[in-house]
Amino acid sequence: MTLLSVENLGARHGLLQAVREMSFEVSEGETLALVGANGAGKTTLLRAIAGAHRPSEGRVVFDGQDITAMPAYNRVRRGIALVPEGRKLFGHMTVEENLRVAGAAHREGRWTVDEVFDTFPLLQPLRGRKAALLSGGEQQATAIGRALMTNPKLLLLDEVSLGLAPNVVQTVYDSVARLIEGGTTIVLVEQDLARALAVASRVICMLEGRLVLEGAASSVTREQVTEAYFGLRGAAA
């Protein structure tokens, strides 16, 4: 069943058209990876889905309802959670407080503070620590946990591996894999193509705001992605 439908979406940053004529659907339980170079529009698209960036054209339909004009906090209540690039935790609040803030969205579901600590055992001993004092990996786990506390139907992950040591990235992605196994629908932005293809069921490549490649993660080749990514024909020939 289609959970998210993005229809002819456009979004601008002032004079800059960051997203152009984007249309795609995400089915329930699916994991979609958005890849593309810096400035391709991935983050803007994700933020437009979350309600953090107002689109200039097009529609966003979630769970059968047009949410294009819906504010972000209402989208959270409907079941969309964004883990933003750079984590954006409340630095002066503890790990547990960061989680509880999101729990106030009052969506029914399985996620509780203890459930998050079960999923991210590294956070358990840090529950009373201020978020600003955490390492990058700990912050990322907290940010994902915070999003999960809203019991989302759709989880949006923006570059969760950015700035993390390789072994920490692995830990974060292990937890993402568990969420996928548990049936969470995910749209993720990821620079590391191998990682994106390993975890996703479908991949969309963006170039200068447009969709230039779409396919099953298992069937898309590295050559196809390279060509789409740089906009070069035969780049990886």
Added chain:
Amino acid sequence: MAAEPVLAAVGIRKRFGALTVLDGVDFAVPVGGAVGIVGPNGAGKTTLLNVLAGSLRADNGRVELNGRDVTGTRAAKRCRLGIGRAFQIPRPFGDMTVFENVLVGSSSGGGRRAVYPRAIEALDLCGLGDVANRRAESLGLLRRKRLELARALATAPDILLLDEIGGGLTDAEADELLETIAVLKERGIAIVWIEHIVHVLVRGVTRLVAMDQGAIIADGAPDEVMRDARVIDAYLGRQATS
């Protein structure tokens, strides 16, 4: 490469705290050469450009302009000595006219003579002649980018540093930008161009340098560099061995 470099950087190192952003970079541009720099986010491209322009001091290494050591020379002086720069996000003086904006450029570099003619020439070269008397804030994105270029050009540079000027343009606009760049090259102005829009960049330069994690990982003909497995790995992550 026998040609005398117009700009050369030798052994450039730059750290921000614990992070090494440039790890001993050697980089030279021959007179009239057009070199593109690509690399993933955080590769050190803009930092290198800042070191070349003099807006950032390197921890180690030397920068030479036309054979002269300018390592300790500030950005404004380097501009007078022949380094022009156009930024990613055009920030014109909004309440000044397009002409006045370019006049700021021609007054900041290229000597005290012919300040007005140089401004007018830069406007014409960048296709802004018909909007010279409009307030800069009324311009759309393409014209703002052209103005950014014109302002740098008006300083009469020997070398132009371009930082992501191709973003957000339509294909037709990108073609126009490339035509302007071609004119600059014909005039013997050397170019260093950082650009994420790779398919535009490879049409505007004759040599491509790829950076990753503060080092140069490939240097050569644009199509060869973009086919280099190390470059693709740097962008897309290492290929999974399966």
